[in-house]
Amino acid sequence: MNMHEHRRKRLLALIADRYDGDRQQVCDATGMSESRLAQLLSSSYRHGQGFGEKAARALEERLRLGPLYFDQFAVGEMATPYDVLRTPKTDADDAVTVRQVLLELTAGSAQTSLHEIAPTLCSWKFPKSWFSTHGLHADKLFAVAVTGAGMAPRLHEGDVVVVNAGDTALQDGAVYLINYRGEAIIKRLALDLGRWFMTSDNNAGKHYPRLEFDHPDCVLLGRVIVLASERI
Known part of the structure; x- marks a missing residue:
């Protein structure tokens, strides 16, 4: 699965979940024509390469989504287990490593102690251009x-996610x-x-009820932006 296909899948899921499958509502919310939306969702338009970087960022802004919404989870969606475990192709001098850590937290505090661990599910190495393209540090x-x-079913125990501590809005x-x-937990905000x-x-609501996000019990540590998983 390439990035264009991944973005189409994310957009279809968004339309189903937030707009009850009604594409016209998306057009009304964005000012986009039905034909343009159809192009983004088409697997044949421009040989399946019609949902590019510029289109994705513009649509995220119009729908008031977070940055890189349509690119999230691309590692888990686009890679085989072998590909996930393999170091991304990049020159050694251009590679920037993101470390996997264990967290030491204090209730009510945004301060964290990070303890690097090894071995890990995968080696997180990204080219410097990836950081600049996505406005990351x-x-x-x-x-x-x-x-x-x-x-679950999006994130499973043992999966690894990259967190952007610079995004706590x-x-x-x-x-x-x-x-x-x-306690460090991963949740979706509503x-x-x-x-x-x-x-x-997880749809088993009685086991995972929604909880009100309230200070000082709840402190954002960062936004989840990339996923690596052995479940495909």
Whole structure:
């Protein structure tokens, strides 16, 4: 699966979840014509290469989504287990490493102690151009392992995610690493009647009820931006 196809899949899921599958609602919300939306969703338009970087960023802004919304989870979607474990192709001098860590937290505090661990599921090495293209800073990124089943089927225990500690602005529908009473949890934020809630993707609601996002019990540590998984 290439990035264009991945973005189409993300957009289709968004239309189904947020707009009840009604594409016209998306057109109304963005001012986009039906024909233009059809082009973005087409696997044949421009030989399947019609949902490019510029189009993705513009649509994210119009729909008030977070940056890189349509690119999120691309590692897990586009790679085989072997590809995920393999170091991305890049020149040694151009490679920037994002370390995987264990977190030491204090309840109510945004301060964290990061302890690098090894061995890990994969080696996170990105070319410097990746950081500049996406407006990221290497010193703000770290990787952590997923624990529990609260975010299944998207995230499974043992998966590894990269977190951008430089992005702690509340965004409806985005996924974050959160310090919840001294425990690191991964949840999706939802805005409901002016109040923020932490939600789980797992449909077993009685086991994973939504919780109100409230200080000082809840502190954002960063936004989840990339996923590596052995489940394809």
